[in-house]
Amino acid sequence: MKIKLLCVGKNNRSFWLKSLENYSNRINFYTSFGIEYVSEGKSGKKSIPGLIKKEEGKKLILKIRKDDFVVLLDEEGKSLNSSAFAKTIRNYQNKGMQSLVFVIGGAYGFSDQIYAKFSNRMRLSDMTFSHQMIRLFFCEQLYRAYTIINNHPYHNS
Amino acid sequence: MKIKLLCVGKNNRSFWLKSLENYSNRINFYTSFGIEYVSEGKSGKKSIPGLIKKEEGKKLILKIRKDDFVVLLDEEGKSLNSSAFAKTIRNYQNKGMQSLVFVIGGAYGFSDQIYAKFSNRMRLSDMTFSHQMIRLFFCEQLYRAYTIINNHPYHNS
Numbered sequence: 001m002k003i004k005l006l007c008v009g010k011n012n013r014s015f016w017l018k019s020l021e022n023y024s025n026r027i028n029f030y031t032s033f034g035i036e037y038v039s040e041g042k043s044g045k046k047s048i049p050g051l052i053k054k055e056e057g058k059k060l061i062l063k064i065r066k067d068d069f070v071v072l073l074d075e076e077g078k079s080l081n082s083s084a085f086a087k088t089i090r091n092y093q094n095k096g097m098q099s100l101v102f103v104i105g106g107a108y109g110f111s112d113q114i115y116a117k118f119s120n121r122m123r124l125s126d127m128t129f130s131h132q133m134i135r136l137f138f139c140e141q142l143y144r145a146y147t148i149i150n151n152h153p154y155h156n157s
Numbered sequence: 158m159k160i161k162l163l164c165v166g167k168n169n170r171s172f173w174l175k176s177l178e179n180y181s182n183r184i185n186f187y188t189s190f191g192i193e194y195v196s197e198g199k200s201g202k203k204s205i206p207g208l209i210k211k212e213e214g215k216k217l218i219l220k221i222r223k224d225d226f227v228v229l230l231d232e233e234g235k236s237l238n239s240s241a242f243a244k245t246i247r248n249y250q251n252k253g254m255q256s257l258v259f260v261i262g263g264a265y266g267f268s269d270q271i272y273a274k275f276s277n278r279m280r281l282s283d284m285t286f287s288h289q290m291i292r293l294f295f296c297e298q299l300y301r302a303y304t305i306i307n308n309h310p311y312h313n314s
Contacts, residue, residue: 013176013179014172015171015172015173015175015176015179016176018172019170019172019173019176022170022172079283080283080284081283081284081285082284082285085284124282124284125281125282125283125284126236126237126238126282127237127238127239127242127281127282127298127301128238128239128301128312129294129297130297130301130311133293133294133297136290136293137286137290137294140286140287140290141284144284144285144287154287155285
């Protein structure tokens with residue numbers, strides 16, 4: 001199963017890139033994993049969140065293929081604990097899913113077009129995070145999920 | 158108000174230290190903030206989680222003063238969103254609290270002694286995290302809380 005994390009806006013600090021790379025490498029021990037970025041919507045003189053989201057939504061859709069199974073990481077999504085997330089990943093594997101795409105929106109969230117097109121949503125926390133943080137957060141959880149699936153001692157509880 | 162984050166075990170990778178330092182510096186713009194560490198409980202030939210927790214608990218208590226207000230970051234704690242966390246911090250400030258200590262336990266969690274002594278608990282997420290991750294997670298939320306309190310545009314929602 002190929003897994004992709006699709007994000008809006010690149011990381012700008014080396015420590016974020018290094019920590020993401022660290023988890024990416026660890027996840028790739030278990031499954032094919034990569035992170036892709038689309039650029040942020042241009043905020044003009046009068047930056048209107050609705051227009052920025054729409055622009056970002058169009059770019060995200062261009063990165064998603066017909067046979068991808070898409071999950072939006074969204075604050076209105078279903079909250080899972082680490083074991084439940086691992087179970088979800090294992091279920092996808094067992095169903096023979098080929099390509100799984102998790103999407104993190106931009107600063108203003110997802111456009112209506114994105115919500116209309118993709119109904120699977122999950123929430124990582126009740127708290128709001130910076131984009132850098134949420135990416136790292138997700139990668140750690142995906143790595144943790146694979147360690148749970150494979151009975152690796154990384155996950156204690 | 159002085160705020161301290163008290164943790165078990167040091168960070169070993171430079172990217173974690175750099176990202177923590179980055180948030181620490183940003184928090185210190187608003188309030189006095191520091192991170193302190195106690196060493197992990199020694200896991201002997203037969204490492205028993207209960208003994209490790211007890212040893213770590215004793216070391217943590219040595220770092221806490223009588224007039225510190227202590228909050229345990231614990232998976233059984235109350236879940237707050239970022240705005241509610243900011244409100245909590247502001248309330249502490251308004252009450253004239255001098256010294257606030259947040260504590261993150263070791264790999265096996267907190268000892269019974271710690272639970273008996275400190276009853277305030279909060280949860281950052283339903284998910285379980287590595288110790289490195291939870292520290293960074295907390296620092297980002299504390300920084301975010303201060304940006305909310307001070308109407309800084311960092312927090313969008």
